[in-house]
Each structure stands twice: as structure tokens, then as C-alpha cells.
Amino acid sequence: MTEGLPPPPPPPADEPPVRHVVVDIAPRSIVFALLVIASLVVAYWMLTDIPAVLIRASLGIFLALALNPVVDAAKRRIGIRRSVAVTLVIGGFLIAAGTFGVLAVPRAVNQLSEVGPQVSQVISDLDDLPLAGDAIRRNGIDQRVEDFLDNLPDTLATRDKALRGIVQSAGDGLVTVFWVLLVAITALLDGPRLANDLRDVLPGPLHEEINHFGDVAYRVVGRYAAGTGFVAVVNAAAVTTIGLMLGTPLAPLVGVWSGLWNVVPQIGGFMGGATLVALSLTAGLHTGLLAAVVYLVYQQLENNVLQPVITGRTIKISPLANMTAVLAGAAAGGFVGALLANPILAIGKAFFAEYRQRTAAHAAARAAVTTPAED
Amino acid sequence: MIVVRPRAILLTVALALLALGFLVVADAASMVAERVLVAGVLACLLRPLTLRLARRMPLGLAAAVTVLVVLIGFAVLTAVEIRDLIAETHRLKAAVPARIEQLRLDLKPDHPVRRFIEQADVEPRIREWLGQLPARIVLGTDSAAEGASRVTGALLVTVMTMFTITRGAQSVEGAIGLFRHQRVRRALERIVGAAYRGGTGYTLRTLALAVASGIVAAVASQALHVPAPSVLGLWVGLWSLIPVLGLVIGYLPIVGLAAAEERSRGVVALVVLVVWIGLAALARRRWIAAHSVDVSRLLLTLSVMTGLHVGRISGAVVGLFLAAAIGGALAEARRLNVAGELSRGIDHLFALAPAADPAEIPEPAEPPDTERAVP
Numbered sequence: 001m002t003e004g005l006p007p008p009p010p011p012p013a014d015e016p017p018v019r020h021v022v023v024d025i026a027p028r029s030i031v032f033a034l035l036v037i038a039s040l041v042v043a044y045w046m047l048t049d050i051p052a053v054l055i056r057a058s059l060g061i062f063l064a065l066a067l068n069p070v071v072d073a074a075k076r077r078i079g080i081r082r083s084v085a086v087t088l089v090i091g092g093f094l095i096a097a098g099t100f101g102v103l104a105v106p107r108a109v110n111q112l113s114e115v116g117p118q119v120s121q122v123i124s125d126l127d128d129l130p131l132a133g134d135a136i137r138r139n140g141i142d143q144r145v146e147d148f149l150d151n152l153p154d155t156l157a158t159r160d161k162a163l164r165g166i167v168q169s170a171g172d173g174l175v176t177v178f179w180v181l182l183v184a185i186t187a188l189l190d191g192p193r194l195a196n197d198l199r200d201v202l203p204g205p206l207h208e209e210i211n212h213f214g215d216v217a218y219r220v221v222g223r224y225a226a227g228t229g230f231v232a233v234v235n236a237a238a239v240t241t242i243g244l245m246l247g248t249p250l251a252p253l254v255g256v257w258s259g260l261w262n263v264v265p266q267i268g269g270f271m272g273g274a275t276l277v278a279l280s281l282t283a284g285l286h287t288g289l290l291a292a293v294v295y296l297v298y299q300q301l302e303n304n305v306l307q308p309v310i311t312g313r314t315i316k317i318s319p320l321a322n323m324t325a326v327l328a329g330a331a332a333g334g335f336v337g338a339l340l341a342n343p344i345l346a347i348g349k350a351f352f353a354e355y356r357q358r359t360a361a362h363a364a365a366r367a368a369v370t371t372p373a374e375d
Numbered sequence: 376m377i378v379v380r381p382r383a384i385l386l387t388v389a390l391a392l393l394a395l396g397f398l399v400v401a402d403a404a405s406m407v408a409e410r411v412l413v414a415g416v417l418a419c420l421l422r423p424l425t426l427r428l429a430r431r432m433p434l435g436l437a438a439a440v441t442v443l444v445v446l447i448g449f450a451v452l453t454a455v456e457i458r459d460l461i462a463e464t465h466r467l468k469a470a471v472p473a474r475i476e477q478l479r480l481d482l483k484p485d486h487p488v489r490r491f492i493e494q495a496d497v498e499p500r501i502r503e504w505l506g507q508l509p510a511r512i513v514l515g516t517d518s519a520a521e522g523a524s525r526v527t528g529a530l531l532v533t534v535m536t537m538f539t540i541t542r543g544a545q546s547v548e549g550a551i552g553l554f555r556h557q558r559v560r561r562a563l564e565r566i567v568g569a570a571y572r573g574g575t576g577y578t579l580r581t582l583a584l585a586v587a588s589g590i591v592a593a594v595a596s597q598a599l600h601v602p603a604p605s606v607l608g609l610w611v612g613l614w615s616l617i618p619v620l621g622l623v624i625g626y627l628p629i630v631g632l633a634a635a636e637e638r639s640r641g642v643v644a645l646v647v648l649v650v651w652i653g654l655a656a657l658a659r660r661r662w663i664a665a666h667s668v669d670v671s672r673l674l675l676t677l678s679v680m681t682g683l684h685v686g687r688i689s690g691a692v693v694g695l696f697l698a699a700a701i702g703g704a705l706a707e708a709r710r711l712n713v714a715g716e717l718s719r720g721i722d723h724l725f726a727l728a729p730a731a732d733p734a735e736i737p738e739p740a741e742p743p744d745t746e747r748a749v750p
Contacts, residue, residue: 022378022379022380023378023379023380023383024380024382024383025382025383025386025387030386030390033390034390034393037390037393037394037397038397040394040398041397041398041401044398044401045401045405049405049685050681050684050685052684053677053680053681053684056680057677057680178620178624179680181620182617182618182619182620182676182680183673183676183677183680185619185620186618186619186671186672186673186675186676187673189619189672189673190671190672190673190674191673193671194671194673194674197671197705197706197709198705200709200712201705201708201709201712201717202712203712203717204712
């Protein structure tokens, strides 16, 4: 604001005129600054005091975005209301998960009891390896592993922290699954309505801009979530099939584990593959090596055919930026941070591209206006 | 040449210091802030009853009577629940260890689960945990010191609630009066009033529905000979505060326990659940949403989840109120935006030039009218 200021003294006649810019802060700006400070405090509180809530909300909304195309398709093709479509999709999702649990978990528990002896057998097989065999034999690694597995129940039983940790983790996991599912369901039911309500509160001239940027963000994140979810399901099915064909213990669970990790770019493939190979090793050294080879072949297929076709067009980020973002996200927010790093980066990139496009369009329009005037 | 006014420099430094101080105070006094928030919400919920009583007696006395009535009701409910809880806990303390002992004897001596039960002292630990259950449920902790601290906190909240009932309206009115422009003040009054009416109406009706859900569940449990019907009723009532899936999760123990007694009873419990879900959905639509505010289920879920995480049951009620208040405020803000009032108010708030319209000239101080706009 410049009102009420004394006029600047006139420059001496021999000096060029000086342009004065007076900076002042209006009282209204203080109100705005206070609102910004309050928002910062709330954001700080959310990040430090309730990270679990943020993680559940983020995962739930991500799941909703992944399922949204299925809900839309069900609504369009069957001609039903959105709430019915959401019930059908979530019901189908839960039935599939329940069927998997009923079929796979009892078998997995039975197989789990066989893993211990199988591990000892594998370690014994390792004694025959050409280079490392001697070292393994000399250091009695096979015996140590066997002792560790034998003592595992006692270790868990006598260490309160370990026991409580397992029980607490299982409980926390169930609570997290419940909230993630609930957020996903309510986001599918009411997400668009809430977004519209929030938009309508803002001044009318901004609505078009908000709609546009909302569409850009939804296009990037929605397609990424849906594509990633689809590839994860394919990955889980592939790993389960590989495991079942090779006789890997806990094959269906390894499939689910690999599918879950697959949603994390760069690191996810390794995490799923390493688990498959490690558990396949318990069935024999050759089985482990074969699992590694088959998984590598599948991974090439996924990276070079599936990913580019399904998600490649939505997120165009260089592998280096992708990797850096994932590592930074993982350091800041663990699994969820790694999962969300890519879409956040992609939204930033899409907004920047939009800004550049508009700047170029404005420059072209200005040039078009000034050129005839100069002519 | 840029000339920065000394006042601007001072204001910038003051704002930076204010932000820093605000962060430090907010971090140190988060517990106080939570209590003030709980007291504010309780005051909003109790104010309708207080105002009704205030027709026959002074406002301060009416507030004291209201708080006393609520405290007595809470004490009676707690006494009934504790009696039932302790009786059931005694039953569980006998039944669960006996079942664990039976399981131990059924297993072979070298079975890992048997070794785990023996070495981890599972039986005495579970007996001890069950003994702490009533205190954990009532006070939220089994530690005497922490329990005393919580009781002190509850007393503080009670006192603050009474103050807020009697003085809160003037404070809000005074805060709104700080705004110079009549349009801004009018818009704020309408938005805050809608938030108060929406939050209070929605929360009171939802709590009434939760009480009805609890009573139905308790009666059903009693009729189906399920143990601890009053505790299960309370459990269902609390779960019914969570949208969409709350009732389903709340009824799981009733269905499970009834089915364990006899399969047909489990089916009856399931039928009761389905019928009550339908009735509750109807009541939410026709009685709650139609007479207060139609809150987005996503907003409700996020708010209740955050409340539960921060402050357990009282936090969930605060979350419920805040979601409804935000819903009411959003609805009113949308109405104002359609009428153009809000946009004009925002324009005036952030306008660079002083208002020229005579309607915008600050009005002389109005006498406070506490009943007109806000609690």
C-alpha cells in the first residue's frame, strides 16, 4: 500500500529520475498471515501427532482411486446407482479376500511347520557349494540356524517385548485394515460430493480453475492408482503360480506379499522376488535358483510390457527422479511414503507443465497483440 | 529503489516471532487445547437443555443443573456397566484359564504351542489382564496414578464446560464483532450459527440413535441368552457412532457368541442386525439428516477416526460434532456463495481500498444478541 506516504523528494536535475516502490503491510494481510500460521500449526500437529491417521486416510483414498474405475464401469454397464455399485465392488473385493483367506491360510499354517526342517536341509546343502561351502561348514552355520529355529518359540515366549510386539502388531494391523477399508468405502460413496462441496464454498470465478486442476490431479493419481492396482493383482497371481509350480512353501501368501509390495515402484519388485526366492530355497537350492530365473523373466515382462502399457502413459518421470522420490518418500513415511511419492511427484510435474503451457500461451497472445501495433 | 517502511519490517519480524511462539505454545499446551475443545463441544451439546431450564431459573444455575444431570446419568450408567462387567469378568477369569489348561493338556508335551503356554505363563497373564479389564474400560487405564490424572482432567473439563455454556456465546459474538464490515460479520454469523445448529442437532440425534442401537442390542443379547448383555449393548452403541461399518462390527461378538451357544440363535442375531441396519439407515436419512445436516460420510469417517486416535470415546464424539459442524458450515457457505454474500464478504476482507459503499461503513457497536446467531 502506498496511500498516506509523503511524496519522495524530487531528484537533482543532473540525475536520472528514480522509481520508488514503497513496501508496507496492510492490517488485512496480518489476518491472512495468521490464518496461514494456524494452518501450518495444524499441519505440523497432524504430521507429528497423528501420522497413523494420515497413513490410513492416504491408503484408503488410494484404494478408492484404484477401485473407482471398476465402480464407474459397474454403474455404467449394469445401470445401477453408485451406492449399489460400491456395495457390489467392495462386496466382491471382500468375498475374494475371504475366499483367499479360507483356502490359503490353513494350508500356509501347515506348511509353516515344515519350513524349519527345510531351512536346515537347505543350509546343509549349502555345505556342498564350491566356494562358500567350506566357510559354512567351518563356522557351523547350519547348526546355528537349526538352534535358532528350535529356540524361536522359547525366545518369543520369554521375551515380553517380542510377544507383546507380535500381538500388538497383529491388532494394529487389523485396526488399520478396518479404517483403510472404511475410508475407501466412504471415499467411493461421498468423495466426489465432498470435493464439490469444498469447491462451491470458494468464489465462483475460481470454480473453473479448480475443476481443471482437480481433473489434472485425478487423471494422474486415479489412473496411476488403478493401473498400479491392476499390475499388483497380475504380479500376485504370477508369483502365486510360480510358487505353486515350483512347490515353494506358503506360495499364496508370498503371492499376496509380492502383490502388495509391487505397488511400491523400484523397491517393490525386489522385495517380492527376494521373498519368493528365499522361501523357494527352503525347498532346495535348485528350486531357489529356478524361482529366481523365472521371476526375473516375469519382471522383465512386467517392466517392459505391462507397466508401459498400463501406467507408463500416466506418469512420465525419469527413472532417476522416480527412484529418488521413492527413496525420499520411504525415508519420510515408510511404505505409504514410498507408495505416494510417485503420484505426488507426477502431480507436481503435471501442474508445472500446465503452468508452462499457460505462460507460453499468454506470451504468444501478447506477441500477437503487440506485433500488429508495431506494424 | 525499494523503500520498506519500518512498520512493515516490524510487522514481519513480529509475525515470524508470533508463528514461532504459536508453534511452541501449541506443542506444549496440546493437552489444554484438547480439553478446551471437548468442553466447547460439550457446552454446545448441553446448551439446548440449559436454555430450556434457563426459562425458569438463572442461566448459571441452569448450566450447573444440566451438568449435574449429565454427571448423574453417566455415573448410573457406569455403575450398571461396572456391575455387569465385574460379574462377567469373574466368569471369564474362571472360564478362559480352564480352556487354556484344557488346550495345554490336549497337546503333546513337545508341541511348540504347549511349550509356549507353559513357558510364557500365558494362563496367569490372561487372568491378570482380565482382572484389569473393568478399570481399563471405565478409566481407559489400569494405572492408579494415570486414572487419577484422568479424573482430574474430567473435572477440569466439567468446570470449563459450565463456563463455556454461560460465557461462550459472548466470546464468539465478540470475536465476530472484531470484523469491521457488516457483510463479513453477517456472513460469519450465519456460518457459525449453521455450524452450531448442524453440529448440535446432528450429534444429539446420532447419540440418541446410538442409545437406541445399544438398547436393541442389549435386549437382543438378553433374549438370545448371550452373556453380558449390558456390556454388549454399550459396545454396539459406541460402534454405531462409526458410519457404514460400525453396526456390523459392533454386532460381531453378539452374532458369534449367540452362534456359539446355538446356530439358530446366531441366525436370529444376524437377522436382528440386518433389520436394525435398515432401520438405522432410514432414521439417519429421515430423522437426522433431514432435521439437522446431511454430513458427508467421508468427512465423518475421517473426523471420527482422528477423534478416536487422539481422545478415545470422547474424541470420537468431538470428531462427530466437528464433522457435522463443518458440514453445516459448508452448506451455509455454499448457500451464501450462491447468493454472492460470501464472495462479497471475502472481497471486502481482502480489498485493497477502503469500502466506499455506505453499507460497508463500520456500524456502531451493537448490543450483544447471544441467542440470534451463535451459542
